[in-house]
Amino acid sequence: MKSICFYFQVHQPFRLRKYRFFDIGKEHNYYDGYQNEYIMKRVAEKCYLPMNKLLLDLINEYGSQFKVSFSISGTALDQFEMYTPEVLDSFKNLADTGNVEFLAETYPHALSSLKSKMEFSKQVKEHKAKIKKQFGYNSKTFRNTELIYSDEIGEMVADLGFNTMLTEGAKHILGWKSPNYVYTNAINPKLKLLLKNFRLSDDIAFRFSERSWEDWPLTTDKFVNWLNQVNEEEQVINLFMDYETFGEHQWEETGIFDFMKALPQAVFKNSDYTFNTPAEVTKMHQPIAKLHVPYPISWADEERDLTAWLGNELQDEAFDKLYQLEGKIKKCKDKSILTDWKYLQTSDHFYYMCTKWFSDGDVHKYFNPYGSPYDAFINYMNVLSDFEIRVDDC
Numbered sequence: 001m002k003s004i005c006f007y008f009q010v011h012q013p014f015r016l017r018k019y020r021f022f023d024i025g026k027e028h029n030y031y032d033g034y035q036n037e038y039i040m041k042r043v044a045e046k047c048y049l050p051m052n053k054l055l056l057d058l059i060n061e062y063g064s065q066f067k068v069s070f071s072i073s074g075t076a077l078d079q080f081e082m083y084t085p086e087v088l089d090s091f092k093n094l095a096d097t098g099n100v101e102f103l104a105e106t107y108p109h110a111l112s113s114l115k116s117k118m119e120f121s122k123q124v125k126e127h128k129a130k131i132k133k134q135f136g137y138n139s140k141t142f143r144n145t146e147l148i149y150s151d152e153i154g155e156m157v158a159d160l161g162f163n164t165m166l167t168e169g170a171k172h173i174l175g176w177k178s179p180n181y182v183y184t185n186a187i188n189p190k191l192k193l194l195l196k197n198f199r200l201s202d203d204i205a206f207r208f209s210e211r212s213w214e215d216w217p218l219t220t221d222k223f224v225n226w227l228n229q230v231n232e233e234e235q236v237i238n239l240f241m242d243y244e245t246f247g248e249h250q251w252e253e254t255g256i257f258d259f260m261k262a263l264p265q266a267v268f269k270n271s272d273y274t275f276n277t278p279a280e281v282t283k284m285h286q287p288i289a290k291l292h293v294p295y296p297i298s299w300a301d302e303e304r305d306l307t308a309w310l311g312n313e314l315q316d317e318a319f320d321k322l323y324q325l326e327g328k329i330k331k332c333k334d335k336s337i338l339t340d341w342k343y344l345q346t347s348d349h350f351y352y353m354c355t356k357w358f359s360d361g362d363v364h365k366y367f368n369p370y371g372s373p374y375d376a377f378i379n380y381m382n383v384l385s386d387f388e389i390r391v392d393d394c
Contacts, residue, residue, distance in 0.1 A: 003236040003276040003284065004227070004267065005194060007143070007166060008243035010048075010072040011109050012040055012079050013348035015369055016383055024386045030340060032369070037083045039367065044084040047247035052090040054246075054257060058264055059099045066264050067099045069277045070243070071143040074107035074127050075346060077134060088134065095135040101277035104128045104139035104162065110345035111309060113144055113153045114296065115323045123342070124160055140164065141278045145347050147196065147240070147299040148306070151292065154185035154193070162191065164282045166240060169195035170297045170304040180234035182282055183291035192282040193291055196240040196299060200226065205241040209254035220259060220266035228271055235285040237273070240299070301356065309350040314377040319350060321384060325391055332394040340387055352376035 017032045058066050072091070080088040094100045106112055106123040107130065113120045128139050141164040142157045149167035157165050169179025179195035203223070207213045215222065227237060242249065250256040267273050276284065300308040310316055322344060329341050353373045370376040 002230070002232075002234065002273050003281050004273050005236055005238045005276055005278055005281050006068040007103070007238065007240045007278065008068065008070050008245075009143070009241070010070055010076050010243045012036075012043070012073070012076045013109065013346045014075055014079070014343045015039070016349070016379060018369075018379060024382060024389070028336075028340075028386060028390060030383050030387075031343070035369065036079060040079050040083040043244060043248055044087045046252070047244050048084070048087045049090060050252070050257065051243065051246040051260075052087070052094060054261055055100075056090075056094055056097070058261070059094070059097045062264055062268075064099060065268065065275065067101070067275045067277050067280070069101040069103060069141070071103035071105045072131075073105060073109040074130055075109060075343065077130055092135060095137060101141060101279055102131050102135055102137045102139055103141045103143045103166070103278070104131060105143050106145055108342045108346045109145050109348070110342075111145060111148070111319070111347050111350070112345060113148060113156065114306070114310070115319070116326055117156055119323075119326060119345075120156060121160060123345075124157075141166070146308075148296055149193075149293060149298075150296040151186045151294060153296065154191050154293075155187040158185060158188040158191035164192050164194065164278050166194050166196070166238070166278060167293075168297050168299040168304050169198055169238070172304070173291070173293055173297060177289075178231070178234055179238065180230060180236055181289075182235060182285045182287045183289055184287045186290045186292045189287070189290060192287055194236065194238050194278055194281060195291075196238050198299070200237060201239045201241050204239065204256075204259075205245045205249065208245075208250045208256055208259070217255070218259065220262045221270070223263065224266045224270045227267070227273060236276075236281050307356065308354050309347055312353070312355050312373070314353045314355075314373060315350045318353065318377060318380050318384070321381070325388060328391050328394070332391060334390075334394050337387075337390055337394055340390075344384065344387060349376070349380050353380070 014031045015035050016030050104124055104127055107127040110123055112123055131137050131139050142162040143166045147168045179197050183193040185191040208218055210216055246256050296306055297304050310319060352368050352370050353376045355373050
């Protein structure tokens with residue numbers, strides 16, 4: 001019996017105010033409260049609330065036959081508490097069903113795994129505690145920011161006590177191998193790996209409403225037929241995507257909600273697949289091999305590498321300057337500074353500085369508050385300059 005593993009990333013950053021609206025060294029309110037509240041309420045109305053209700057209805061209809069998983073960043077959870085507590089309640093309703101797995105990640109959706117083992121560990125433990133507090137769930141599966149993974153990162157994750165991790169089924173890593181199996185970390189084989197099937201995932205996440213796509217419109221019958229074409233020996237189809245796919249990236253008018261509502265019945269009626277959570281999948285299926293990933297990969301862009309965040313001089317300079325403060329931060333006890341330290345590490349700040357405006361340009365523009373990567377860099381460095389003054393005085 002083969003598994004379908006539906007995983008959704010839920011993340012919203014704290015967007016920064018524009019640098020021209022505050023004086024460095026004098027004013028320390030870095031966040032655009034109006035914009036953050038507006039975006040959170042907009043996405044809640046278009047995606048989180050209707051999609052959570054749809055999933056709850058499916059669980060009520062199919063019981064333990066239908067399961068999904070989420071990783072919800074700490075910054076998203078914090079903004080749910082601040083702006084849309086009804087969304088948090090709807091996730092709690094899903095948690096109460098027992099059919100949802102909540103994954104751990106870095107609290108601020110950060111790139112700390114690339115820079116500081118100590119900071120990475122701290123953020124993961126803080127996020128795990130937040131998930132436990134909000135949903136009563138003890139996470140055993142880990143999803144790093146944007147599916148970033150390497151052998152060394154996997155080893156760190158295993159050392160933190162996780163037995164399952166998600167990452168990208170990147171073609172330059174897999175070669176001829178299929179993403180539809182369970183693999184293990186090359187250094188610590190106790191950590192099992194689930195790899196995103198990017199073709200089938202992106203058929204839903206990116207191509208669903210693309211009328212120029214040769215397979216448009218995507219129907220549940222067509223999708224299940226593709227599932228049935230997968231080799232019988234392969235174990236699991238991992239469908240990993242942003243939760244905002246539903247209602248935000250793919251508007252309700254595209255039929256995306258109707259597709260998702262009808263998909264379980266089509267799967268049960270016309271295939272031998274079951275819906276399982278990541279933790280269930282790695283218990284059900286034995287790993288077939290170690291996966292060697294010497295350099296970090298991600299699920300971003302065609303390259304599946306780190307260049308969305310650390311691909312130019314602007315990003316590298318901002319990233320290095322931020323983590324130069326880590327030693328001083330360790331000695332600081334000011335809660336407001338520690339909170340800002342956490343939020344300033346969010347990967348989105350570096351994503352906005354990306355200069356890749358080619359095949360993936362539209363993705364990088366989405367919800368980007370800046371007119372150019374240089375504007376994003378200048379704004380962030382001004383905020384960071386003010387933050388450094390506060391840290392020095394701490």
